[in-house]
Amino acid sequence: MPELPEVETTRRGLAPHVEGRRVAAVTLRRPDLRWPIPAEVADLLPGQRIDAVRRRAKYLLLDTSAGSALLHLGMSGSLRVLPATTPVGTHDHVDIVLDGGPLDSGRLRDGARDPGRVLRFNDPRRFGCLLWQPVGVTHELLQGLGPEPLSDEFDGDHLFARSRGRKAPVKVFLMDQRIVVGVGNIYVAEALFAAGISPLRAAGAISRERYRLLADAIKRILLHAITRGGTTLRDFLSPDGAPGYFEQELSAYGREGEPCPNCGRALRHAWIGQRATVWCTRCQR
């Protein structure tokens, strides 16, 4: 499901509710996600204060002085901040119960007890994961990742250098998280459309100048999507329950058969690297 803008939207929605709070309890209902949830999550997390919520690539990290919980949302995962009394639904695999803050120590205006909050991880397909990263260690899943697309490390020169000699389609090249992280099937389609590059073109056959256009498009589109709260196609919601509004601004993704926003020709659909791909055969070369 989520690409960088959706994960970043999740991080931003989570942070104000979570940072500085202590973990009161961890409830594991279904530990067999993509990988089993390691014992450290239930053993070490309770009692710890969550100092920060960070994102690296499409991973989220909940930092504590004992180590970090490392989360990936896979295709269908989501995190919500909910009142602790919210009934548990299907695929609600993990609860991280948060200690009440100052506001919770008293009573609400109507006299009812504030139930506190819970960070709830739901993932129907279970392609996501919840792992543990000890202090001072970089989890092996985070090793070998490419640069963050919104950092200065990432630019057209980087793409140009890494792509020399590579025959794979540029679409596949860009979705390789060792080249650049965070770009998935939606935003690769949008960025290639904006840069006027065919997704089928061999990565090694693209000029430095066109890679500069492409890197700029990636940055611009990701940043803009974040300001819109990400893309809600089926069920993506921020931790507060708000949908993302970037879907309305998609130019190519999911629009096969519709007229190209530039030239009006029907957008073409094909399978590239086992993923649905849409582009304009006139505007993208």
Place this chain on the structure above:
DNA sequence: ATGTTGACCTGTAAGC
């Protein structure tokens, strides 16, 4: 090394 394919799992929508 690079490239290609299958696998993981469930929900939903479309087709018959």
Place this chain on the structure above:
DNA sequence: TGCTTACAGGTCAACA
């Protein structure tokens, strides 16, 4: 109203 099939925002492991 069913039943069956195809497809979905990711990425790892195995193989050529």
